Amino acid sequence: MSSTTNYILGVYDDEDEVLHAVSEVKSKGIKIEDVFTPFPIHGLDRAVGHERTRLPIAAFMFGVLGLTCALSLISYTMVFDWPMIIGGKDFFALPNWIPVSFEGTVLFTAFGLVITFCISNNLYPGNQPDLLDLRITDDKFVMAINVDKNKKVSADDIKKALKDSGAIEVNVK
Amino acid sequence: MSHVVSPIREKLVTGGKSYSDVTHDICKQVEGEPTKEWKWAFGISSIVFIYGAYCLFYTWWQGIGVWGLNKTVGWAWDITNFVWWVGIGHAGTLISAVLLLFRQKWRTSINRSAEAMTIFAVLCAASFILAHMGRPWLAHWALPLPNAFGSLWVNFNSPLVWDVFAISTYLSVSLLFWYMGLVPDLASIRDRATTKGRKFWYGLFSLGWTGSSKTWARYEYMSLILAGISTPLVLSVHTIVSMDFATSVIPGWHTTIFPPYFVAGAIFSGFAMVQTLLLITRVVFKLEDYITIEHIEMMNIVITVTGSVVGIAYLTEFFIAWYSGVEYESYAFINRATGPYWWAYWMMMTCNVISPQLFWSKAIRTNLMVSFFLSIVVNVGMWFERFVIIVTSLHRDYLPSSWAMFSPTMYDIGDYIFSFGLFFTLFFLFAKYLPVVNMAEVKSVMKGVSSNFPEKKKATKKTEE
Numbered sequence: 047m048s049s050t051t052n053y054i055l056g057v058y059d060d061e062d063e064v065l066h067a068v069s070e071v072k073s074k075g076i077k078i079e080d081v082f083t084p085f086p087i088h089g090l091d092r093a094v095g096h097e098r099t100r101l102p103i104a105a106f107m108f109g110v111l112g113l114t115c116a117l118s119l120i121s122y123t124m125v126f127d128w129p130m131i132i133g134g135k136d137f138f139a140l141p142n143w144i145p146v147s148f149e150g151t152v153l154f155t156a157f158g159l160v161i162t163f164c165i166s167n168n169l170y171p172g173n174q175p176d177l178l179d180l181r182i183t184d185d186k187f188v189m190a191i192n193v194d195k196n197k198k199v200s201a202d203d204i205k206k207a208l209k210d211s212g213a214i215e216v217n218v219k
Numbered sequence: 220m221s222h223v224v225s226p227i228r229e230k231l232v233t234g235g236k237s238y239s240d241v242t243h244d245i246c247k248q249v250e251g252e253p254t255k256e257w258k259w260a261f262g263i264s265s266i267v268f269i270y271g272a273y274c275l276f277y278t279w280w281q282g283i284g285v286w287g288l289n290k291t292v293g294w295a296w297d298i299t300n301f302v303w304w305v306g307i308g309h310a311g312t313l314i315s316a317v318l319l320l321f322r323q324k325w326r327t328s329i330n331r332s333a334e335a336m337t338i339f340a341v342l343c344a345a346s347f348i349l350a351h352m353g354r355p356w357l358a359h360w361a362l363p364l365p366n367a368f369g370s371l372w373v374n375f376n377s378p379l380v381w382d383v384f385a386i387s388t389y390l391s392v393s394l395l396f397w398y399m400g401l402v403p404d405l406a407s408i409r410d411r412a413t414t415k416g417r418k419f420w421y422g423l424f425s426l427g428w429t430g431s432s433k434t435w436a437r438y439e440y441m442s443l444i445l446a447g448i449s450t451p452l453v454l455s456v457h458t459i460v461s462m463d464f465a466t467s468v469i470p471g472w473h474t475t476i477f478p479p480y481f482v483a484g485a486i487f488s489g490f491a492m493v494q495t496l497l498l499i500t501r502v503v504f505k506l507e508d509y510i511t512i513e514h515i516e517m518m519n520i521v522i523t524v525t526g527s528v529v530g531i532a533y534l535t536e537f538f539i540a541w542y543s544g545v546e547y548e549s550y551a552f553i554n555r556a557t558g559p560y561w562w563a564y565w566m567m568m569t570c571n572v573i574s575p576q577l578f579w580s581k582a583i584r585t586n587l588m589v590s591f592f593l594s595i596v597v598n599v600g601m602w603f604e605r606f607v608i609i610v611t612s613l614h615r616d617y618l619p620s621s622w623a624m625f626s627p628t629m630y631d632i633g634d635y636i637f638s639f640g641l642f643f644t645l646f647f648l649f650a651k652y653l654p655v656v657n658m659a660e661v662k663s664v665m666k667g668v669s670s671n672f673p674e675k676k677k678a679t680k681k682t683e684e
Contacts, residue, residue: 061666081432084238084407085663091436099437105444123363123372132376145381145459149388152448156392160399163441164426167434169402173427182430183407185238185662 052193053079054201055178056208057186057215061087064187067211068093071189074207076199079192082182101166105159112154116147178219189213231325231664234508238662241509245654246408248504250417253651256503261647268640274633275350283353285630291623292613296631297351299605300638303488304344305386305460306481306601309453310489311337312393315400316449319442325517327660328509332500333493334397335653339645340492341390343638348386350634378462385459389452396445402428403438403659457485464608471551471612474539480532484601487525487571491597494518496646498591500655509656512585519584522597526575529604533572551612559624560611563603570600 056071058064065087071078078094092098120143124130129137164170179188191204199207205216236244253261278285288295311334318326349355360366361383363373373380405421406428412418428434461481464472494515501510540552555564574596578584615622649655 082430083432083435084242084430085403085659086435086439087432087663090432094432096433096436099440101437101440102444109448119363120375124375127370128372130374132374135376139376142376145378145455145462146375146384148451148455149381149384152392152452153388155448156395156445159441159444160395163399163437167431167437169426169428169434171423171426174422175427175429177410177429180410183403183410183428184242 053178053219054191054193054204054208055215055217055219056189056191056211056213057179057181057217058189058212059186059214060212061085061187063212064189065090065093067189067208067213070211071191071207074199074203076191076204076207077195079190079195082178082188082190084183084185084187087187101159101163104162105155108158108162109151109155111158112151113147115154116150117143120146179217231328231511231513232509232661233511236508236665238665241656241658241662241665242407242411244506244509245404245656245658246411248650249408249652249654250411250413254503257647257651260503261644261651264640264643264647266640267636268644271633271635271637271640274630275346275637278350278630278634279355283351285628287626287628287631289623289625291616291621292610292625294351294609294613295606295625296627296635297347299602299609300635301344301347301351302460302481302605302609303598303602304340304347304638304642306457306485306488306605307492307598308337308340308344308389308393308489309457309482309485310493311335312389312396312449312453313486313489314493315396316446316453319446320450324664325514327664328506328656329493329497329514329518330660331397331400331653331657332496332650332655334393334400335649336493336496336646337393337489338390338397339642339649340489341386341393342645343642345386345390346638346641347634378459378466381459382463385456389456392445392449392452396449399438399441399445400657400660401653402426403430404654404657406430407658408654454482457481469612470545470547471555471608473548474536476532476535476539480529480536483525483528483532484571484604487522487529487575488598488601490518490522490525491594491601494522494590494594495598498587498594500650504650504655506656509661512587515587515590516581516584519578519590522594523575523578523584526571526597530572533568547617550615554615555607555611558611558615560607560614563607563611567600567603567607570596571604574600 056067058067061083064081064083068078068081068090072093072095081090081094083090121138124139124143125137131137132139135142178190179186182188189208191208193201193204196204208216232241283297286295286297311330314326314333315330318330349358352358361373361380363375373383402425405425409418409421409425412421458478458481461477465474465477467473497510497518498515501507537552537556540548543549554560574593577589577593583589610625614624
């Protein structure tokens with residue numbers, strides 16, 4: 047978030063109040079940029095208007111990739127590159143390959159998922175975000191309203207709406 | 220979030236804590252100077268670690284001939300210690316993944332330290348895997364890497380190779396799960412930081428966390444999926460460890476009951492180790508309001524259940540040895556209970572089958588001193604279980620002229636001491652420099668389940684889902 051953006055921040059101190067406030071503020075025609083909280087609140091992302099995440103689809107794809115890689119490696123080495131007779135069994139001994147293919151699937155899913163998560167949320171080592179309020183990671187719930195995206199509503203009306211919805215503080219940043 | 224919590228439920232966090240109190244209580248250990256107790260504990264574990272490192276170095280330098288192994292008993296303390304540590308390393312992921320899927324909210328204040336313990340225990344287990352190879356610098360030969368031997372590959376039909384994949388996947392996925400759980404809490408420390416060093420290091424590892432609702436929503440999906448894949452993973456790891464034995468043809472090892480029996484034993488010993496550490500941590504760091512008697516009791520209940528499963532497995536093994544009519548199998552089991560290693564067998568039976576049954580009494584399972592003592596007894600018993608399975612099945616093989624006994628040398632003992640030094644040194648470093656309780660998760664379960672939570676906040680409003 048660039049420092050040139052103007053934000054009006056409503057600070058709340060209770061998770062149910064902020065969840066309630068989101069719909070109250072929205073009903074007055076004010077667009078909410080985002081809400082920042084110290085812990086996850088169920089339903090808050092949908093109330094703010096974010097779309098449902100597609101991370102589970104990504105995770106599934108990575109799982110399929112992991113399974114494919116594991117099975118390709120095993121069948122290449124055990125069937126094509128250097129086939130060996132082990133216990134008189136077929137070269138293509140699929141049941142014996144279940145453990146390693148399973149571990150490969152899990153490994154790819156986990157790392158793929160976490161890397162996708164970090165990229166989609168812009169999380170990386172050394173990232174120094176322009177934090178709106180230092181108490182967000184402690185005990186405060188902050189609703190951020192971008193003034194530039196709310197041309198139709200005056201700044202004073204936004205402040206009043208935040209106060210009315212139960213904000214304990216209204217700050218400008 | 221508005222929780223619907225039955226009024227008969229015990230409070231998860233006591234002492235009328237507010238969100239800010241949680242942050243303060245947990246960050247206090249990280250931000251303050253190390254206490255005298257911590258310095259002593261860390262100092263002693265470092266000395267143990269250094270002595271153990273000398274023994275391990277000597278083992279690596281000289282080869283495993285310095286151990287007490289002989290022609291008949293080719294696996295003894297090395298694999299016993301490996302299986303013991305891997306077993307202990309099962310509790311953390313079980314608590315954080317399986318209990319997350321079952322929506323057990325009491326896990327929130329203990330999952331962080333349990334997961335840390337898991338990672339350290341798996342590292343200890345890995346030290347024995349490396350040592351028992353004899354030439355640890357060739358450990359990469361266990362991986363399917365292109366090589367100079369005419370592309371000779373590893374055998375993917377072998378349980379030993381499955382084990383390499385299972386343990387390394389388990390270690391890396393557990394580490395990832397634990398680290399992602401730490402990120403929001405590291406951000407809490409970053410935002411409170413008063414020194415430059417803390418701001419830099421915790422800022423670096425918190426990856427620029429902002430706590431936006433979108434990030435949290437994705438974060439919850441990510442945790443759920445990681446828990447979903449970690450649950451079969453944790454079960455697969457000890458299943459595969461048991462297959463190292465079960466796919467062989469040694470009487471006493473060649474049994475189909477091994478996978479579930481090993482998994483139950485792993486959870487049993489892991490919970491006991493978590494219990495031991497929690498009982499110390501809650502006193503040293505004054506976390507009695509977060510790790511309550513309720514938590515201790517829950518842990519003891521899990522220990523009783525898994526201990527009973529293990530007990531039934533022991534009896535089933537004995538029954539099947541007789542019922543199968545295989546005389547070698549019957550002899551292996553009679554020899555365990557009445558042969559020269561009878562003391563190890565009865566040690567295992569007493570510690571693992573009888574002692575956890577004491578927890579049927581509420582007075583015993585809510586008594587801290589007894590819980591602490593029994594948690595150690597359980598892990599002594601579980602060490603003997605692995606020793607019994609490995610050594611007593613080997614020491615009398617098919618040829619009576621080669622029957623032998625095993626006696627450990629100072630390097631067998633020293634390498635075991637090394638693993639304790641490593642484990643406790645890492646655990647104390649973790650306890651000082653990282654938040655020992657998952658603050659974000661604890662805060663999310665406080666409302667409605669925390670005693671004396673300010674009345675105003677208890678009033679639930681109609682919320683849109």
